Amino acid sequence: MRESLKKQPDPIVCKEIFEPAIADEHTRSFQNMIWLNLAHVLMLQKQGIIHTEQAKGLCRELVALSQEDGSCIGSDPRLEDYYFNFEAYIIQTCGMETGGALHTARSRNDLNSTLIRMNVRKAFFETEQKLEGLISAILELAARHTHTVMTGYTHMQPAQPITFAHYLTGVTQGLLRDRARWANAFGALNLLPLGACAFAGTSFPIDRVYVADLLGFDGVLQNSIDSIASRDYLLEIAADCAILGTTLSRFASDLYVWTTDEFGYLSLDDALSCCSSIMPQKRNPLALEHIKAKTAHLIGCFTDLSTVLRSTPYGHCRDLSEMNGVFWNGLREMNTSLDLLTAAIRTITVHQEKMAERTDKNYSTVTELADTLVRQREIPFRQAHHIVGNLVRKSVSKGLSANQITAAQLDEVYFETTGEKAGYTDAQLRTILSGRVSVENRQSLGAPSPENCEKMIAEQTAQLQQSIAARQSQQGRISCAYENLMQQSRALI
Numbered sequence: 001m002r003e004s005l006k007k008q009p010d011p012i013v014c015k016e017i018f019e020p021a022i023a024d025e026h027t028r029s030f031q032n033m034i035w036l037n038l039a040h041v042l043m044l045q046k047q048g049i050i051h052t053e054q055a056k057g058l059c060r061e062l063v064a065l066s067q068e069d070g071s072c073i074g075s076d077p078r079l080e081d082y083y084f085n086f087e088a089y090i091i092q093t094c095g096m097e098t099g100g101a102l103h104t105a106r107s108r109n110d111l112n113s114t115l116i117r118m119n120v121r122k123a124f125f126e127t128e129q130k131l132e133g134l135i136s137a138i139l140e141l142a143a144r145h146t147h148t149v150m151t152g153y154t155h156m157q158p159a160q161p162i163t164f165a166h167y168l169t170g171v172t173q174g175l176l177r178d179r180a181r182w183a184n185a186f187g188a189l190n191l192l193p194l195g196a197c198a199f200a201g202t203s204f205p206i207d208r209v210y211v212a213d214l215l216g217f218d219g220v221l222q223n224s225i226d227s228i229a230s231r232d233y234l235l236e237i238a239a240d241c242a243i244l245g246t247t248l249s250r251f252a253s254d255l256y257v258w259t260t261d262e263f264g265y266l267s268l269d270d271a272l273s274c275c276s277s278i279m280p281q282k283r284n285p286l287a288l289e290h291i292k293a294k295t296a297h298l299i300g301c302f303t304d305l306s307t308v309l310r311s312t313p314y315g316h317c318r319d320l321s322e323m324n325g326v327f328w329n330g331l332r333e334m335n336t337s338l339d340l341l342t343a344a345i346r347t348i349t350v351h352q353e354k355m356a357e358r359t360d361k362n363y364s365t366v367t368e369l370a371d372t373l374v375r376q377r378e379i380p381f382r383q384a385h386h387i388v389g390n391l392v393r394k395s396v397s398k399g400l401s402a403n404q405i406t407a408a409q410l411d412e413v414y415f416e417t418t419g420e421k422a423g424y425t426d427a428q429l430r431t432i433l434s435g436r437v438s439v440e441n442r443q444s445l446g447a448p449s450p451e452n453c454e455k456m457i458a459e460q461t462a463q464l465q466q467s468i469a470a471r472q473s474q475q476g477r478i479s480c481a482y483e484n485l486m487q488q489s490r491a492l493i
Contacts, residue, residue: 008078015077022075024324025082025115030070032118033086035482036111037102038062038489039214040194045492049204050101052492057098059489061090066486083108105204106197109228109316113193116324117233118215121189121478123331124237128182128471130338131244135175135464137345142168143457146450149435150265150355151364158364161435164350166448169456171251176460178244179467185240186474188233192217196227199315214488216481229314231305234327238302241334245295248337252291255344259285264354269347272340287340294333301330359435361401363392368438369410369429377422387417402433 038059045055065072074085091099145164152162192215195201195208201224208220221227258265268285276282304326312319359365366388373384390413395405407426414422424432431437439448446452 009080022077022082022085024328026070026073026075028119028328029082029115030073031066032115032122033083034062034066035215035485036114036118036194038485039211040106041102042214042485042488042492043207043211044101044104046210047205047207049104049206054098054101056493057094058090058102060493061094061099063486063489063493081108081112083111105202105206106194107199109198110194110196113196113228113230114215117189117191117193117217120234120237120327121186123328124186124189125471125475127331127335127338128179130335130342131175131179131182132464132468132471134338134342134345135172135179135460137342138168138172138175139457139461139464141345141348141350142172142453145350145352146453146457147436148350148352148355149359149439151359151362151435152448158362160364160367161359161438162448163439163450163453164352164355165450165453165457166439167254169453169460171247172460173456174247175244176463176467178240178247179464181240181243182237183467183470185233185236187218188236190216190218190474192220193227193230195220196224199225199228214481214485216478225315228316231309231320231323234323235302235305235309238298238305238327238330241330242298242302245298245334245337248341249292249295252288252295252341252344255348256285256288256292259288263358265351265358267349267351268344269349272344272347287344291337291340291344294337297333298330301326301333305330356435360403360433363396363402365402365433365435365438366392368441369432372432373414373422379418383417387414390416403430405429405433 041050041055041058041062044050045052073082073089075082076085076088079085079088087099087102090102093099142165145168148164149161150164150167151158152160152167192208192212194211194215195206212218212220221230255266255268257263259268268283268287270283272285272287273283274286275284305323308319308323308326369391370381370384370388373379373387374381377384379387391405391410394413395402395409407422407424407429410424410429411421414420440450443449443452446456
């Protein structure tokens with residue numbers, strides 16, 4: 001394969017570049033290499049570019065090879081890459097006249113560009129399913145907690161009462177946008193480069209559309225240079241991973257804080273925790289810690305890929321191969337983060353009483369008091385805000401929690417501003433300052449009332465099911481394409 005070169009590759013090149021690349025490609029690409037070659041052979045035969053007997057011999061060997069594990073394929077680094085080892089095996093088993101025809105009307109450039117897309121496509125769906133599983137798990141948890149009152153936080157300070165379901169559906173709404181971005185990336189991914197050859201096409205009468213159909217691609221990349229040069233679809237997926245990872249990390253950070261003894265809202269399952277080597281009381285939420293760290297790697301992955309690509313000429317360069325390891329490492333971190341977070345959500349313990357108790361005490365309910373004064377006493381909101389602010393200041397100075405405020409105390413600060421009394425009983429004030437009543441009163445679109453949360457869960461579940469159906473349809477079409485490919489190959493044999 002190195003006929004034009006005087007020397008064999010240097011041992012350091014073999015060890016550091018060729019050997020690891022061949023090993024990775026064998027693990028990731030063996031079956032896809034067979035399908036790709038079968039489609040190419042069928043096209044060559046259909047177009048009369050190779051003889052039918054050559055095509056039969058190639059298909060016979062490729063179909064037989066599909067029933068094996070690929071261990072028969074060599075891994076000689078002196079052949080530079082996995083394909084040359086693959087081709088060498090085909091020539092060895094079929095003879096030069098037949099095996100040597102396999103590479104007609106193509107190059108390693110368009111072959112590898114196609115193979116990468118096929119490999120990524122398979123992994124793309126696996127990650128997509130994991131994301132769907134996480135969203136489903138969160139929605140199931142939310143459905144159990146539409147009436148679970150908790151404090152909502154802004155600036156990490158108690159803000160207003162919400163429900164746990166309201167918080168969770170906020171997260172899933174963001175994850176569904178992440179899911180939509182992910183699905184959108186498939187359009188750029190699922191296009192066929194094969195047929196571009198080295199980068200300038202071919203003089204053979206090939207049928208690229210036919211190959212695209214055989215391999216389940218949505219179409220072909222029109223420009224032969226772009227077919228070889230483009231890796232922007234990897235950047236798009238990496239960017240989507242970075243954005244999704246940011247959502248996951250923010251979610252994990254909240255869960256992390258809420259598992260602390262100071263909050264005590266949640267408990268992570270023991271199976272996803274570890275203990276201290278010296279402090280016997282410790283239950284460390286290691287799964288959440290690893291999620292936060294792993295999602296940071298996704299930003300690095302995108303940065304690494306974009307940095308490599310930005311300095312690479314718009315054509316074929318081996319620089320592009322350096323993107324592969326970075327991309328797959330990033331996708332592995334993405335999948336691990338999704339798996340860990342899904343496991344955490346499915347096993348987490350929610351301490352509802354602690355959430356409700358904290359909400360009734362921490363003054364997060366007093367905005368409802370200000371709103372009530374506006375509605376029932378018909379004073380301007382800014383005035384009501386001033387009154388309640390004074391009430392909170394005086395109550396805090398006395399060491400009182402929100403549910404210890406009396407009607408008399410409210411009357412005192414109300415009189416200072418208006419010259420009148422607010423006129424509520426202690427029982428009425430307790431109701432107004434109840435976290436449960438606060439969330440029940442919030443019926444505006446998207447607000448945390450149980451009815452609203454149930455509606456959001458139903459809508460998001462329906463949206464998720466539509467997404468799952470779309471993904472299954474895409475997978476089904478590709479599976480059907482592969483089945484048809486094998487049927488045509490066997491029919492030719």
